[in-house]
Amino acid sequence: MLNLDFGVVLHGQYLNWLINGALTTVSLFAAAWIAAFVLAIMLVALRALELRPLEFIIAAYVNYHRNVPGLVQIFVWYFGVPELLPSSITDFINEHNGEFIFALIALSLNAAAYMSEDLRSGLRSVASTQMEAARALGLNYAQAMRDVLLPQAIRISVPPLINQSLSLFKSTSLAMAIGVAEMTYASRQIENETYRTFETFALASGFYLLMSWGIMALGAYYNGRHLQVKGR
Template identity: 55%
Template structure:
Protein backbone atom coordinates (compact mmCIF):
# COMPACT_ATOMS: atom_id res chain seq x y z
CA UNK A 1 0.00 0.00 0.00
CA UNK A 2 1.49 3.34 -1.11
CA UNK A 3 1.09 6.34 1.12
CA UNK A 4 0.50 9.86 -0.11
CA UNK A 5 3.32 12.36 -0.27
CA UNK A 6 3.40 15.76 1.39
CA UNK A 7 2.06 17.68 -1.62
CA UNK A 8 -0.93 15.36 -1.89
CA UNK A 9 -1.75 15.75 1.79
CA UNK A 10 -1.47 19.49 1.25
CA UNK A 11 -3.95 19.23 -1.62
CA UNK A 12 -6.39 17.33 0.59
CA UNK A 13 -5.94 19.92 3.32
CA UNK A 14 -6.71 22.66 0.80
CA UNK A 15 -9.88 20.77 -0.12
CA UNK A 16 -10.80 20.51 3.55
CA UNK A 17 -10.41 24.27 3.97
CA UNK A 18 -12.76 24.81 1.03
CA UNK A 19 -15.23 22.34 2.53
CA UNK A 20 -15.22 24.18 5.85
CA UNK A 21 -15.66 27.54 4.13
CA UNK A 22 -18.56 26.22 2.07
CA UNK A 23 -20.15 24.70 5.16
CA UNK A 24 -19.87 27.87 7.24
CA UNK A 25 -21.25 30.16 4.54
CA UNK A 26 -24.10 27.78 3.74
CA UNK A 27 -24.94 27.25 7.42
CA UNK A 28 -25.17 30.97 8.18
CA UNK A 29 -27.40 31.56 5.16
CA UNK A 30 -29.52 28.48 5.91
CA UNK A 31 -30.07 29.51 9.52
CA UNK A 32 -31.07 33.04 8.53
CA UNK A 33 -33.51 31.80 5.89
CA UNK A 34 -34.91 29.22 8.31
CA UNK A 35 -35.61 31.89 10.94
CA UNK A 36 -37.39 33.98 8.30
CA UNK A 37 -39.46 30.99 7.17
CA UNK A 38 -40.39 30.19 10.76
CA UNK A 39 -41.56 33.75 11.47
CA UNK A 40 -43.51 33.95 8.20
CA UNK A 41 -45.14 30.58 8.78
CA UNK A 42 -46.26 31.51 12.28
CA UNK A 43 -48.39 34.39 10.99
CA UNK A 44 -52.14 34.09 10.63
CA UNK A 45 -51.98 34.85 6.90
CA UNK A 46 -52.83 31.71 4.93
CA UNK A 47 -50.86 32.71 1.77
CA UNK A 48 -47.70 33.04 3.90
CA UNK A 49 -48.19 29.58 5.35
CA UNK A 50 -48.89 28.13 1.91
CA UNK A 51 -45.71 29.69 0.52
CA UNK A 52 -43.55 28.26 3.30
CA UNK A 53 -45.25 24.86 3.03
CA UNK A 54 -44.54 24.80 -0.72
CA UNK A 55 -40.94 25.87 -0.13
CA UNK A 56 -40.37 23.13 2.44
CA UNK A 57 -42.02 20.41 0.36
CA UNK A 58 -40.01 21.35 -2.73
CA UNK A 59 -36.66 21.16 -0.97
CA UNK A 60 -37.57 18.01 0.94
CA UNK A 61 -38.66 16.11 -2.18
CA UNK A 62 -36.15 17.23 -4.82
CA UNK A 63 -32.69 15.58 -4.56
CA UNK A 64 -30.00 17.94 -3.32
CA UNK A 65 -27.79 17.18 -6.32
CA UNK A 66 -30.58 18.29 -8.66
CA UNK A 67 -30.94 21.52 -6.68
CA UNK A 68 -27.22 22.23 -6.96
CA UNK A 69 -27.21 21.52 -10.69
CA UNK A 70 -30.29 23.69 -11.17
CA UNK A 71 -28.69 26.64 -9.44
CA UNK A 72 -25.44 26.28 -11.37
CA UNK A 73 -26.79 25.57 -14.86
CA UNK A 74 -30.32 26.95 -14.72
CA UNK A 75 -30.50 30.05 -12.55
CA UNK A 76 -27.67 32.00 -14.29
CA UNK A 77 -29.70 31.87 -17.50
CA UNK A 78 -32.20 34.23 -15.85
CA UNK A 79 -29.53 36.83 -15.09
CA UNK A 80 -28.42 39.69 -17.34
CA UNK A 81 -25.45 38.79 -19.53
CA UNK A 82 -23.12 41.23 -17.80
CA UNK A 83 -23.88 40.00 -14.30
CA UNK A 84 -23.75 36.37 -15.42
CA UNK A 85 -20.31 36.92 -16.93
CA UNK A 86 -19.11 38.63 -13.76
CA UNK A 87 -20.45 35.77 -11.66
CA UNK A 88 -18.63 33.12 -13.68
CA UNK A 89 -15.41 35.13 -13.39
CA UNK A 90 -15.68 35.29 -9.59
CA UNK A 91 -15.95 31.70 -8.40
CA UNK A 92 -19.56 31.10 -9.38
CA UNK A 93 -19.25 27.44 -8.46
CA UNK A 94 -18.60 28.20 -4.80
CA UNK A 95 -21.26 30.90 -4.53
CA UNK A 96 -24.04 28.98 -6.27
CA UNK A 97 -23.22 25.77 -4.40
CA UNK A 98 -23.46 27.66 -1.10
CA UNK A 99 -26.84 29.11 -2.10
CA UNK A 100 -28.21 25.74 -3.16
CA UNK A 101 -26.99 24.01 -0.01
CA UNK A 102 -28.29 26.83 2.18
CA UNK A 103 -31.76 26.93 0.68
CA UNK A 104 -32.07 23.15 0.84
CA UNK A 105 -30.93 22.98 4.46
CA UNK A 106 -33.13 25.92 5.46
CA UNK A 107 -36.25 23.86 4.75
CA UNK A 108 -35.20 21.23 7.30
CA UNK A 109 -33.90 23.73 9.85
CA UNK A 110 -37.18 25.65 9.67
CA UNK A 111 -39.05 22.46 10.52
CA UNK A 112 -36.76 21.83 13.50
CA UNK A 113 -37.25 25.36 14.82
CA UNK A 114 -40.99 25.07 14.20
CA UNK A 115 -41.04 21.98 16.43
CA UNK A 116 -39.25 23.95 19.13
CA UNK A 117 -41.72 26.78 18.71
CA UNK A 118 -44.62 24.42 19.33
CA UNK A 119 -43.13 23.56 22.73
CA UNK A 120 -43.46 27.17 23.90
CA UNK A 121 -46.76 28.00 25.65
CA UNK A 122 -48.89 30.38 23.62
CA UNK A 123 -49.47 32.36 26.80
CA UNK A 124 -45.94 33.75 26.44
CA UNK A 125 -46.84 35.24 23.08
CA UNK A 126 -50.08 36.65 24.50
CA UNK A 127 -48.23 38.14 27.46
CA UNK A 128 -45.68 39.83 25.21
CA UNK A 129 -48.44 41.23 23.04
CA UNK A 130 -50.30 42.48 26.11
CA UNK A 131 -47.18 44.38 27.14
CA UNK A 132 -47.28 46.27 23.85
CA UNK A 133 -44.81 44.30 21.76
CA UNK A 134 -45.46 43.95 18.05
CA UNK A 135 -45.63 40.54 16.36
CA UNK A 136 -42.06 40.82 15.12
CA UNK A 137 -40.81 41.98 18.53
CA UNK A 138 -42.54 39.01 20.19
CA UNK A 139 -40.92 36.60 17.76
CA UNK A 140 -37.50 38.23 17.92
CA UNK A 141 -37.11 38.70 21.66
CA UNK A 142 -39.38 36.07 23.23
CA UNK A 143 -40.44 33.18 21.00
CA UNK A 144 -37.67 32.50 18.46
CA UNK A 145 -34.73 32.55 20.94
CA UNK A 146 -36.47 29.93 23.08
CA UNK A 147 -37.40 27.84 20.04
CA UNK A 148 -33.80 27.85 18.84
CA UNK A 149 -32.48 26.77 22.24
CA UNK A 150 -35.01 23.95 22.44
CA UNK A 151 -34.01 22.87 18.92
CA UNK A 152 -30.26 22.68 19.54
CA UNK A 153 -29.99 18.84 19.33
CA UNK A 154 -31.73 18.54 15.93
CA UNK A 155 -29.89 21.63 14.70
CA UNK A 156 -26.58 19.92 15.46
CA UNK A 157 -27.74 16.97 13.37
CA UNK A 158 -28.64 19.35 10.53
CA UNK A 159 -25.21 20.95 10.76
CA UNK A 160 -23.59 17.53 10.49
CA UNK A 161 -25.71 16.68 7.47
CA UNK A 162 -24.88 19.97 5.79
CA UNK A 163 -21.17 19.46 6.42
CA UNK A 164 -21.30 16.05 4.74
CA UNK A 165 -23.53 17.29 1.93
CA UNK A 166 -20.88 19.79 0.85
CA UNK A 167 -19.39 16.89 -1.10
CA UNK A 168 -22.26 17.29 -3.59
CA UNK A 169 -20.61 20.53 -4.72
CA UNK A 170 -17.93 18.54 -6.51
CA UNK A 171 -20.52 17.93 -9.25
CA UNK A 172 -20.15 21.55 -10.40
CA UNK A 173 -16.40 21.78 -9.93
CA UNK A 174 -16.03 23.13 -6.40
CA UNK A 175 -12.60 21.99 -5.29
CA UNK A 176 -13.68 20.74 -1.88
CA UNK A 177 -12.34 17.68 -0.11
CA UNK A 178 -14.10 14.99 -2.15
CA UNK A 179 -13.17 16.72 -5.43
CA UNK A 180 -9.51 16.85 -4.44
CA UNK A 181 -9.56 13.23 -3.30
CA UNK A 182 -10.95 12.15 -6.67
CA UNK A 183 -8.30 14.16 -8.48
CA UNK A 184 -5.48 12.60 -6.47
CA UNK A 185 -6.91 9.10 -6.89
CA UNK A 186 -7.21 9.57 -10.66
CA UNK A 187 -3.60 10.73 -10.90
CA UNK A 188 -1.94 8.25 -8.52
CA UNK A 189 -4.34 5.27 -8.32
CA UNK A 190 -3.72 5.25 -4.57
CA UNK A 191 -7.37 4.66 -3.85
CA UNK A 192 -7.17 3.35 -0.31
CA UNK A 193 -4.68 5.90 1.00
CA UNK A 194 -6.47 8.81 -0.67
CA UNK A 195 -9.97 8.08 0.52
CA UNK A 196 -8.76 6.90 3.93
CA UNK A 197 -7.19 10.32 4.45
CA UNK A 198 -10.36 12.06 3.19
CA UNK A 199 -12.49 9.90 5.48
CA UNK A 200 -10.40 10.83 8.51
CA UNK A 201 -10.73 14.52 7.65
CA UNK A 202 -14.51 14.27 7.30
CA UNK A 203 -14.69 12.33 10.56
CA UNK A 204 -12.59 14.95 12.36
CA UNK A 205 -14.85 17.73 11.07
CA UNK A 206 -17.99 15.87 12.10
CA UNK A 207 -16.67 15.16 15.58
CA UNK A 208 -15.74 18.82 15.99
CA UNK A 209 -19.27 19.89 15.06
CA UNK A 210 -20.71 17.36 17.51
CA UNK A 211 -18.41 18.63 20.25
CA UNK A 212 -19.37 22.26 19.65
CA UNK A 213 -23.04 21.31 19.65
CA UNK A 214 -22.61 19.37 22.89
CA UNK A 215 -20.89 22.33 24.53
CA UNK A 216 -23.58 24.78 23.43
CA UNK A 217 -26.37 22.48 24.61
CA UNK A 218 -24.64 21.82 27.92
CA UNK A 219 -24.12 25.53 28.50
CA UNK A 220 -27.79 26.23 27.77
CA UNK A 221 -28.90 23.54 30.21
CA UNK A 222 -26.53 24.90 32.86
CA UNK A 223 -27.81 28.44 32.43
CA UNK A 224 -31.41 27.25 32.51
CA UNK A 225 -30.72 25.27 35.65
CA UNK A 226 -29.08 28.30 37.25
CA UNK A 227 -32.04 30.53 36.44
CA UNK A 228 -34.39 27.87 37.68
CA UNK A 229 -32.55 27.70 40.98
Protein backbone atom coordinates (compact mmCIF):
# COMPACT_ATOMS: atom_id res chain seq x y z
CA MET A 1 0.00 0.00 0.00
CA LEU A 2 1.42 3.38 -0.99
CA ASN A 3 2.07 5.84 1.81
CA LEU A 4 1.46 9.05 -0.11
CA ASP A 5 2.65 12.35 1.33
CA PHE A 6 2.46 15.33 -1.01
CA GLY A 7 3.45 17.60 1.87
CA VAL A 8 7.06 16.48 1.57
CA VAL A 9 7.23 17.66 -2.03
CA LEU A 10 5.16 20.82 -1.52
CA HIS A 11 7.46 22.22 1.14
CA GLY A 12 10.55 24.39 1.40
CA GLN A 13 13.13 24.22 -1.34
CA TYR A 14 11.23 21.46 -3.17
CA LEU A 15 8.24 23.74 -3.62
CA ASN A 16 10.57 26.48 -4.83
CA TRP A 17 12.10 24.08 -7.34
CA LEU A 18 8.64 23.20 -8.66
CA ILE A 19 7.62 26.86 -8.95
CA ASN A 20 10.87 27.84 -10.67
CA GLY A 21 10.59 24.81 -12.95
CA ALA A 22 7.05 25.77 -13.93
CA LEU A 23 8.08 29.37 -14.61
CA THR A 24 11.04 28.23 -16.70
CA THR A 25 8.81 25.89 -18.70
CA VAL A 26 6.27 28.63 -19.38
CA SER A 27 9.01 31.14 -20.28
CA LEU A 28 10.68 28.69 -22.65
CA PHE A 29 7.38 27.81 -24.30
CA ALA A 30 6.24 31.42 -24.69
CA ALA A 31 9.55 32.63 -26.12
CA ALA A 32 9.86 29.64 -28.47
CA TRP A 33 6.25 29.99 -29.64
CA ILE A 34 6.63 33.68 -30.50
CA ALA A 35 9.93 33.11 -32.32
CA ALA A 36 8.56 30.08 -34.16
CA PHE A 37 5.37 31.83 -35.25
CA VAL A 38 7.22 34.87 -36.60
CA LEU A 39 9.73 32.67 -38.43
CA ALA A 40 6.94 30.48 -39.82
CA ILE A 41 5.17 33.50 -41.30
CA MET A 42 8.43 34.63 -42.91
CA LEU A 43 9.03 31.17 -44.36
CA VAL A 44 5.52 31.00 -45.81
CA ALA A 45 5.80 34.46 -47.36
CA LEU A 46 9.19 33.64 -48.90
CA ARG A 47 8.05 30.27 -50.16
CA ALA A 48 5.04 31.86 -51.84
CA LEU A 49 7.46 33.76 -54.10
CA GLU A 50 8.07 30.42 -55.86
CA LEU A 51 11.76 31.10 -56.46
CA ARG A 52 13.36 27.72 -57.07
CA PRO A 53 16.62 28.18 -55.06
CA LEU A 54 14.70 29.66 -52.13
CA GLU A 55 12.10 26.92 -52.34
CA PHE A 56 14.84 24.28 -52.19
CA ILE A 57 16.50 25.83 -49.13
CA ILE A 58 13.25 26.20 -47.20
CA ALA A 59 12.08 22.70 -48.14
CA ALA A 60 15.41 21.30 -46.90
CA TYR A 61 15.03 23.24 -43.65
CA VAL A 62 11.50 21.92 -43.12
CA ASN A 63 12.44 18.33 -43.97
CA TYR A 64 15.39 18.38 -41.58
CA HIS A 65 13.36 19.62 -38.64
CA ARG A 66 10.42 17.31 -39.35
CA ASN A 67 12.51 14.15 -39.70
CA VAL A 68 15.29 14.53 -37.13
CA PRO A 69 14.27 13.90 -33.49
CA GLY A 70 13.86 17.05 -31.45
CA LEU A 71 16.32 15.85 -28.81
CA VAL A 72 19.01 15.38 -31.46
CA GLN A 73 18.36 18.92 -32.70
CA ILE A 74 18.84 20.25 -29.17
CA PHE A 75 22.11 18.30 -28.87
CA VAL A 76 23.30 19.72 -32.20
CA TRP A 77 22.77 23.25 -30.97
CA TYR A 78 24.13 22.72 -27.47
CA PHE A 79 27.12 20.49 -28.19
CA GLY A 80 27.81 21.01 -31.89
CA VAL A 81 27.15 24.62 -32.85
CA PRO A 82 29.35 26.16 -30.10
CA GLU A 83 32.35 24.40 -31.67
CA LEU A 84 31.70 26.36 -34.88
CA LEU A 85 31.36 29.73 -33.16
CA PRO A 86 34.18 32.02 -32.01
CA SER A 87 35.06 31.32 -28.39
CA SER A 88 34.10 34.87 -27.40
CA ILE A 89 30.53 34.35 -28.63
CA THR A 90 30.27 30.91 -27.01
CA ASP A 91 31.55 32.29 -23.70
CA PHE A 92 29.07 35.17 -23.86
CA ILE A 93 26.15 32.81 -24.47
CA ASN A 94 27.24 30.45 -21.70
CA GLU A 95 27.51 33.37 -19.29
CA HIS A 96 23.88 34.27 -20.01
CA ASN A 97 22.14 30.94 -19.41
CA GLY A 98 23.45 29.15 -22.48
CA GLU A 99 21.41 26.01 -21.84
CA PHE A 100 18.18 28.00 -22.01
CA ILE A 101 19.29 29.94 -25.09
CA PHE A 102 20.32 26.89 -27.11
CA ALA A 103 17.17 25.01 -26.12
CA LEU A 104 15.13 28.04 -27.15
CA ILE A 105 16.81 28.20 -30.55
CA ALA A 106 16.37 24.48 -31.22
CA LEU A 107 12.72 24.40 -30.13
CA SER A 108 11.90 27.57 -32.08
CA LEU A 109 13.42 26.32 -35.32
CA ASN A 110 11.73 22.95 -34.95
CA ALA A 111 8.28 24.41 -34.24
CA ALA A 112 8.65 26.96 -37.06
CA ALA A 113 9.08 24.14 -39.59
CA TYR A 114 5.79 22.54 -38.55
CA MET A 115 3.93 25.83 -38.22
CA SER A 116 5.08 26.98 -41.65
CA GLU A 117 3.54 23.89 -43.24
CA ASP A 118 0.24 24.51 -41.45
CA LEU A 119 0.24 28.16 -42.51
CA ARG A 120 1.19 27.18 -46.04
CA SER A 121 -1.83 24.88 -46.21
CA GLY A 122 -3.99 27.71 -44.91
CA LEU A 123 -2.58 30.06 -47.53
CA ARG A 124 -3.44 27.58 -50.27
CA SER A 125 -7.05 27.70 -49.07
CA VAL A 126 -7.22 31.43 -49.75
CA ALA A 127 -8.42 32.21 -53.27
CA SER A 128 -5.51 33.15 -55.52
CA THR A 129 -7.64 35.90 -57.04
CA GLN A 130 -7.31 37.84 -53.79
CA MET A 131 -3.64 38.49 -54.49
CA GLU A 132 -4.55 39.75 -57.94
CA ALA A 133 -7.26 41.98 -56.46
CA ALA A 134 -4.86 43.35 -53.84
CA ARG A 135 -2.24 44.13 -56.49
CA ALA A 136 -4.92 45.80 -58.62
CA LEU A 137 -5.70 48.06 -55.65
CA GLY A 138 -2.09 49.22 -55.60
CA LEU A 139 -0.67 47.00 -52.87
CA ASN A 140 2.78 45.53 -53.39
CA TYR A 141 3.54 41.87 -52.70
CA ALA A 142 4.56 42.39 -49.07
CA GLN A 143 1.51 44.55 -48.32
CA ALA A 144 -0.86 42.08 -49.96
CA MET A 145 0.59 39.20 -47.96
CA ARG A 146 0.56 41.15 -44.69
CA ASP A 147 -2.85 42.78 -44.96
CA VAL A 148 -4.91 40.39 -47.09
CA LEU A 149 -3.65 36.83 -47.48
CA LEU A 150 -1.75 35.99 -44.30
CA PRO A 151 -4.49 37.11 -41.86
CA GLN A 152 -6.92 34.76 -43.61
CA ALA A 153 -4.36 31.95 -43.72
CA ILE A 154 -3.72 32.33 -39.99
CA ARG A 155 -7.43 32.13 -39.16
CA ILE A 156 -7.81 29.00 -41.29
CA SER A 157 -4.73 27.44 -39.68
CA VAL A 158 -5.72 27.96 -36.03
CA PRO A 159 -6.76 24.32 -35.32
CA PRO A 160 -3.48 22.76 -36.55
CA LEU A 161 -1.51 25.60 -34.96
CA ILE A 162 -3.10 24.74 -31.61
CA ASN A 163 -1.90 21.16 -32.06
CA GLN A 164 1.59 22.41 -32.85
CA SER A 165 1.47 24.67 -29.79
CA LEU A 166 0.64 21.66 -27.61
CA SER A 167 3.48 19.70 -29.18
CA LEU A 168 5.89 22.57 -28.57
CA PHE A 169 4.80 22.91 -24.95
CA LYS A 170 5.39 19.22 -24.28
CA SER A 171 8.72 19.35 -26.12
CA THR A 172 10.06 21.85 -23.59
CA SER A 173 10.67 18.84 -21.34
CA LEU A 174 13.45 17.77 -23.73
CA ALA A 175 15.47 20.75 -22.53
CA MET A 176 16.21 18.91 -19.29
CA ALA A 177 18.71 16.80 -21.27
CA ILE A 178 21.09 19.78 -21.46
CA GLY A 179 20.46 21.03 -17.94
CA VAL A 180 17.61 23.52 -18.35
CA ALA A 181 15.88 23.55 -14.96
CA GLU A 182 12.33 23.31 -16.31
CA MET A 183 9.51 21.31 -14.73
CA THR A 184 10.70 17.84 -15.70
CA TYR A 185 14.25 18.61 -14.58
CA ALA A 186 12.99 19.99 -11.26
CA SER A 187 10.73 16.96 -10.75
CA ARG A 188 13.58 14.56 -11.41
CA GLN A 189 15.78 16.48 -8.97
CA ILE A 190 13.12 16.35 -6.25
CA GLU A 191 12.48 12.65 -6.84
CA ASN A 192 16.19 11.90 -6.49
CA GLU A 193 16.31 13.62 -3.11
CA THR A 194 12.99 12.58 -1.59
CA TYR A 195 12.30 9.22 -3.29
CA ARG A 196 8.68 10.41 -3.55
CA THR A 197 8.34 9.27 -7.14
CA PHE A 198 4.55 9.13 -7.45
CA GLU A 199 3.89 12.42 -5.66
CA THR A 200 6.56 14.29 -7.60
CA PHE A 201 5.58 13.15 -11.06
CA ALA A 202 1.86 13.33 -10.27
CA LEU A 203 2.33 17.04 -9.58
CA ALA A 204 4.39 17.45 -12.74
CA SER A 205 1.74 15.62 -14.77
CA GLY A 206 -0.95 17.84 -13.28
CA PHE A 207 0.99 20.92 -14.32
CA TYR A 208 1.39 19.71 -17.89
CA LEU A 209 -2.29 18.73 -18.08
CA LEU A 210 -3.50 22.10 -16.80
CA MET A 211 -1.28 24.02 -19.18
CA SER A 212 -2.31 21.84 -22.13
CA TRP A 213 -5.98 22.32 -21.29
CA GLY A 214 -5.35 26.05 -21.10
CA ILE A 215 -3.82 26.09 -24.58
CA MET A 216 -6.74 24.08 -25.97
CA ALA A 217 -9.22 26.39 -24.22
CA LEU A 218 -7.61 29.44 -25.82
CA GLY A 219 -7.90 27.77 -29.21
CA ALA A 220 -11.55 26.91 -28.62
CA TYR A 221 -12.24 30.47 -27.45
CA TYR A 222 -10.60 31.91 -30.57
CA ASN A 223 -12.53 29.57 -32.86
CA GLY A 224 -15.78 30.42 -31.06
CA ARG A 225 -15.23 34.15 -31.49
CA HIS A 226 -14.27 33.69 -35.13
CA LEU A 227 -17.39 31.67 -35.87
CA GLN A 228 -19.57 34.29 -34.14
CA VAL A 229 -18.03 37.05 -36.24
CA LYS A 230 -18.56 35.07 -39.45
CA GLY A 231 -22.16 34.35 -38.48
CA ARG A 232 -23.10 38.00 -38.11
